[in-house]
Amino acid sequence: MVHSSQTLPPLDTLETFARAARLGSFSAAAEEGGVTHGAVSRQISRLERWMGVRLFSREARGVTLTPEGTRFFARAEEALALLGDTDERWLPRRNKAVVRLSVTPSVASLWLFSRMPKLEASDIHLEVILEHRLADFSEGIDLAIRCGKGPWAGVRSLPLWQExxxxxxxxxxxxxxxxxxxxxxxxxxxxxxxxxxxxxxxxxxxxxxxxxxxxxxxxxxxxxxxxxxxxxxxxxxxxxxxxxxxxxxxxxxxxxxxxxxxHHVAFHLIRPNDAMKASAAEFARRFLQEAGLDETAIAAFIAPGRGKG
CATH class of the missing domain: 3.40.190.10 (Periplasmic binding protein-like II)
Structure with missing residues (x-):
């Protein structure tokens, strides 16, 4: 699947897609969602354009998922379940410090998520922001993971892995x-x-x-x-x-x-040059240890003051 934009798919299209896939009908999805059949059709078409593939086969008695649609439906259901889970375990606890990490979806799904319980432990709640654009630390981001050659002006970065x-x-x-x-x-x-x-x-x-x-x-x-x-x-x-x-x-x-x-580029953990809050520094230390970096490099990264990039 090749999507046509660098942004994530709109949440409303995911919800409509999942509803239509579950019910096997655009009309039934429209009725359940309280919208018109045309609105459902337009949202599905919008998502298909974003994905670059057909998600449904249109048939006389309804719609059926294509092979690509079937694979994407499983992912969409997982994502919507996660977003819709209002159980207390997904909310920051009063005795936990919130750390905001901006990360690309690939690193999140292939490396980070399986390690989050260990990295969060009992004292940190990690808020994950999935995005491709350069992290804007003025928006409250504590740390970011990006791929490139580095270093970058105005931030401190540390390569994670030699690929x-x-x-x-x-x-x-x-x-x-x-x-x-x-x-x-x-x-x-x-x-x-x-x-x-x-x-x-x-x-x-x-x-x-x-x-x-x-x-x-x-x-x-x-x-x-x-x-x-x-x-x-x-x-x-x-x-x-x-x-x-x-x-x-x-x-x-x-x-x-x-x-x-x-590889000629590498994933880097990035922080602002300004002083980090204690919880972000502690999370960075755990993250870098899990990534296999040595203690000297970790200490230099989380140290107060301005680094060399």
């Missing part, structure tokens, strides 16, 4: 390569990549292959979608440890080459 990139594919797709690991063989398959295609260019250039994206290749805004598309056999991708670790460990994808390259 060794290696081609991966679903097991069935890997079999089609028949053990071949050269660059030209890789190009027999659709190339999957996120918004930065430079990594593939660099990997292929080692064997003097110039890469220009082709019609069969697929671009996704978020790396978690790259992993999902790869696991479903849509093509070949580059593993970005540790974000791809779970997919590799589960066998959803397998390495199809032994040759790795260092």
């Amino acid at each position: 060794k990139l290696v081609p991966i594919a679903a097991p069935a797709v890997a079999e089609r390569l028949g053990g071949r690991t050269d660059a030209k063989s890789m190009l027999e398959l659709p190339i999957l990549h996120d918004s930065n295609v430079e990594a593939w260019r660099r990997w292929l250039a080692v064997e003097s292959v110039d890469y220009v994206p082709r019609g069969q290749d697929r671009r996704f805004e978020d790396y978690n979608l790259v992993i999902d598309a790869c696991a479903h056999g849509l093509g070949i991708a580059l593993a970005r440890p540790p974000l791809a670790d779970a997919a590799l460990a589960s066998g959803r994808v397998v390495a199809v080459s032994d040759r790795t390259i260092d």
Whole structure:
């Protein structure tokens, strides 16, 4: 699925989509939602344009989900359940300090969420803001995670992981390569990549292959979608440890080459140069320890005063 905007999908379209998918009818979804059939149809069309795929097959007696729609429905239900869960466990506790973290969806879903209970412990409530744009610390953000070369002016940043990139594919797709690991063989398959295609260019250039994206290749805004598309056999991708670790460990994808390259960019934890509140500094310390950074680098990052970037 390739969406046509860098923003997240509008919440009202997700709710309408989930209602129509559950009921199998735009008319029934309109009645339940208290809107017109035309309003439902327009919202679904809006979401399909954002996704870049058809989510429903329109039939005489109603609508049915396409394969892409079925996969997205599962994700949409999870997201709406999370947003609609007003149980006390999702609210900041009186004895917990709130830390606001701006993070890309890929890092959140592939690395952060599974570690949140450990990182929050009993004294911190993490408020996660999913976004791609540069974090605006004047809006109350305490910390941010972004991918780039760094450093950046006006903030302090610390690279999290040195990524060794290696081609991966679903097991069935890997079999089609028949053990071949050269660059030209890789190009027999659709190339999957996120918004930065430079990594593939660099990997292929080692064997003097110039890469220009082709019609069969697929671009996704978020790396978690790259992993999902790869696991479903849509093509070949580059593993970005540790974000791809779970997919590799589960066998959803397998390495199809032994040759790795260092990624030319990295995810960074970013903080404002101004003094951090104590809870944000403590969360940063836990986060960086979990990411495997040494204590000297952690101490320099959370220290008061202005850093070097």
